Amino acid sequence: MEKGPFSVEWLAQSSRSGCRGMPGESRPKGSPLQTPPSVPADKPRDREAAERPSPEHEAESGGAAPGRSRTKFSAAQLEELERSFREQRYIRAGEKRRLAALLNLSQSQIKTWFQNRRMKFKRQTQDAR
Secondary structure, X not given: OOOOOOOHHHHHHHHHHOOXXXXXXXXXXXOOOOOOXXXXXXXXXXXXXXXXXXXXXXXXXXXXXXOOOOOOOOHHHHHHHHHHHHHOOOOOHHHHXXXXXXXXXXXXXXXXXXXXXXXXXXXXXXXXX
């Protein structure tokens, strides 16, 4: 009986031998396992993770994603966005294009505002219970 990909026999053998290849892939006997190029062979992942600042630390330092600052919406923009949100919580493509042109914002800013507003709405309704 042939051992198919990810069969019980193949999984048992691969866990014993430490094989990390896909089923059907062959590597020469005795060849070392390759480390992904993104991780240096002499630097364990744990140490690499410890050197990165934690998300809490980034939030404390006020560091936003490089290259993009926080958008401050004008009162007129917020009024129009809120009016549109009251009509429909999920924005359609045509309405997104219309609002982006009208408010001089990008479509991704409109989309993100609606996502954030839905989360705010969800928190408000859950807190009211």
